[in-house]
Amino acid sequence: MNGGVWAAPGRVNLIGEHTDYNDGFVMPFALPRTVVATVTRRDDGLLRLRSDAVGTGSAVDTVELRVDELAPGRGPGGWSDYPAGVVWALREAGHRIGGADLHYTSTVPAGAGLSSSAALEVVTALALDDLYGLGLERQRMASLCRRAENVYVGAPTGIMDQTASACCVEGHALFLDTRDLSRRQIPLDLPAYGLDLLVFDTRVKHAHSDGAYGRRRAGCESAAETLGVPALRDVPYAALAEALDRLPDPGSRALVRHVVTENHRVRRVVALLEAGEPRRIGPVLTASHTSLRDDFRVSCPELDLVVSAALAAGALGARMTGGGFGGAAIVLTERAASAAVTRAVESAFATAGYRAPGVFGARASSGALRLS
Structure with missing residues (x-):
């Protein structure tokens, strides 16, 4: 095989935020929005990366690199470090890997908390796996993509985003234990219940490699060490009050409270979906946002406004999704109320003087695949 076309999706995390690097539980599903890569194998050691607006802000961007010269800290920076990092990790x-020409297009909004970077990594890995006959299992592929982002790019992300892009199944959310990487596909057919899940892109950009994300991760690790557990996932929900009493620092207590209660919320949503009661997940989503806003402190005024305006207009639940500091929020609503909820959020943004948000309906879609 000398070439082909592959696609990998962005994702929405239904519930389970900032739990993945704490060995906890997450529940993403794949979006129908994808990064598409048209790839041709080459064996001269040259990696030619061409992007049609994959997070660059420009119409076309081309980068050429030598595969035997790839190393953390030596890339040109920007979007090309993600696929280059995957080649380095492989x-x-x-x-x-002898080289390749890779031409990317994308419908995943960059910087919106919908894992455009993971989609870029996974589509690169899948294409090279096929072209070079590597025989990678999907979870192994996701792990190598995560290593590319952690080490080559320098972003301290967990395993959720790459696993979602590589392993999700259409019509399902992925219940993932980030410690042992066991996963279970949970039916998520909201339209069958007359429900919509709306994604509001606030158009406020964020960067995982900045200090705020890293400080929270370090704070969680420090709190786990103080509590004498391998990770905050090991603090039982029933023992949360006792654990908080052992932490003298208010900041540490807030981080722990969020992670422990968020893991509990993930399990609650799994139970409700498996019981065929998707409407009842709404308040759980909203409680997640409150925790992310008040305890983990990763929300922003635009995200908070999406949530408050949607709920005031009758939405069943809403929360920010992704790492935070901008990005997107999700809103669960009755299908009959979707238009009114959308208008309410757009009106609230206009009144506040914010740029109009992007909005689209999300449905659980397929993970990465070859198109041709």
């Missing part, structure tokens, strides 16, 4: 793992 080669570091012992896979012989």
Whole structure:
């Protein structure tokens, strides 16, 4: 095989935020919005990366690199570090990659908390896996993509985004235990219940590699060490009050409270969906947002406004999704109320003087695949 076309989706995290790097539980599903890569194999050691507005803000951007010169800290920076990092991670793992021409297009909004970077990584890995006959299992592929982002790009993300892009199944959310990487597909057919899940892109950009994200991760690790547990996932929900009493710092207590209660919320949503009661997940989503806003402190005024305006207009539940500091919020609503909820959020943004948000309906879609 010398070439082809592959696609990998962005994702919405239904519930389970900032739990993945705490060995906790997450529940993403794949979006119908994807990064598409048209790829041709080459064996001269040249990696040519071409982007049609994959997070660059420009119409076309082309980068050429030598695969044997790839190393953390030596890339040009920007969007090309993500696919270059995947090639580096594959080669570091012992896979012989001789080079490739990769041309990317994307419908995943960059910086919206919908994992455009993970989609870019996974589509690169899937294409090279096919072209070079690497035989990678999907979870292994996701792990290598995460290593590319952690080490090559320098963003301290967890495993959720890459796993979602690689492993999700259409019509399902992915219940993932980020400690042992066991996963279960949970039916998520909201239209069958007369429900819509709306995604509001606030158009406020964020960057996972900045200090705010890293400080929270370090704070969680420090709190786990103080509590004498491997990770905050090991603090039982029933023992939360006792654990909080052992932490002298208010900031640490807030981080722990969010992670422990968020893991509990993920399990609650799994139970409700498996029981065929998707409407009842609404208040759980809203409670997640409150925790992310008040305890983890990763929301922003635009995200808070989406949530408050949607709920005031009759939405069943709403919360920010993704790492925070901008990005997107999701809103669960009756289908009959979707238009009114959308108008209410858009009106609230206009009144506040904010740029109009992007909005689209989300449905649980397929993970990465070859198109041709």
